[in-house]
Amino acid sequence: MTRVATPRKPRARSQARIDSILDAARTLLAAEGVASLSIYSVAERAEIPPSSVYHFFASVPALLEALTADVHGAFRACLQEPIDHATLSSWHDLSRLVEQRMLAIYSADAAARQLILAQHGLTEVTQADRQHDIELGDLMHKLFDQHFQLPALPTDVDVFALAMELGDRVYARSVQQHGQITERMAEEGMRVFDAYLGLYLPPYLPKRPAL
Numbered sequence: 001m002t003r004v005a006t007p008r009k010p011r012a013r014s015q016a017r018i019d020s021i022l023d024a025a026r027t028l029l030a031a032e033g034v035a036s037l038s039i040y041s042v043a044e045r046a047e048i049p050p051s052s053v054y055h056f057f058a059s060v061p062a063l064l065e066a067l068t069a070d071v072h073g074a075f076r077a078c079l080q081e082p083i084d085h086a087t088l089s090s091w092h093d094l095s096r097l098v099e100q101r102m103l104a105i106y107s108a109d110a111a112a113r114q115l116i117l118a119q120h121g122l123t124e125v126t127q128a129d130r131q132h133d134i135e136l137g138d139l140m141h142k143l144f145d146q147h148f149q150l151p152a153l154p155t156d157v158d159v160f161a162l163a164m165e166l167g168d169r170v171y172a173r174s175v176q177q178h179g180q181i182t183e184r185m186a187e188e189g190m191r192v193f194d195a196y197l198g199l200y201l202p203p204y205l206p207k208r209p210a211l
Helices: 012-032 037-046 049-055 060-080 091-108 111-118 123-147 159-178 181-200
Strands: none
Touching: 012 037, 012 049, 012 060, 037 049, 037 060, 037 111, 049 060, 060 123, 060 159, 060 181, 091 123, 091 159, 091 181, 111 123, 111 159, 123 159, 159 181
């Protein structure tokens, strides 16, 4: 019988080193942006030899891809936080709640804004972000379906993922112009998110029975 190898988790010491590298990269990214990030600056910040950084991350894009996954992990966690079903009068309430949670992550994490919303031109990071958006869109679809009876949605378009990407375009414009997501542009981004979903979701959807 052929055995399928399963990927091993990093040992505790290795994981601690990885965490140290990612923390250093996150700090530098928040302070100086993507353009100034290098393996050597990260090593200096983490107070370890550059060879130790290269051991885990062969390049800056690889390091940034790991940070992007970390940011999207926070987004996944916010979608999995409890929601009081009784407080939802319509799917618009759920839409706003989800976007507010994601905006809170952007507000608290300058590195997330740099990676997802800033113009850095790194194809690897952009592709990783889009792939994670598809996963988040699937989670969001399931979340909405958990609370409301959704209509049939197209299978050739990731509606929820695309709604997130469109909202992010507005937030990105705010970051480029103001260095942050302003209250006004946060509201506009939520409106864009809601409006796109409204192309596929009718104004009223029956609620599921109490969870």
